[in-house]
Amino acid sequence: MYSELPAVSIVRRLGDSPxxxxxxxxxxxxxxxxxxxxxxxxxxxxxxxxxxxxLPSDASRxxxxxxxxxxxxxxxxxxxxxxxx
Numbered sequence: 001m002y003s004e005l006p007a008v009s010i011v012r013r014l015g016d017s018p019x020x021x022x023x024x025x026x027x028x029x030x031x032x033x034x035x036x037x038x039x040x041x042x043x044x045x046x047x048x049x050x051x052x053x054x055l056p057s058d059a060s061r062x063x064x065x066x067x068x069x070x071x072x073x074x075x076x077x078x079x080x081x082x083x084x085x
Contacts, residue, residue: 009036015078030070032078044068 010033018029031043048067061067 006037008039010034010041011036012081014040014081015074015076021073021077028071030074032070032074034081042068042070044070 012034014032014034018031023029029043030045033041033043035041045068046066047069048061051067051069052061055061055067
């Protein structure tokens, strides 16, 4: 039986926009967003093939999951917006 997923929307960006971080040409635009269901969305570089075999033994990913990399600056600038709980 097919069950439709509830509608999810972007509530807010975490941290500064790519433009505020110096990305004027749109070529380096990692980003973090909080979604209406309390989850987070990440725009980053897919490096699954490169990093999958390096995961620690107690980590795993499903076939539908990807390992996405963002810059350190992106995460540090988002830190102020990440909720404590």
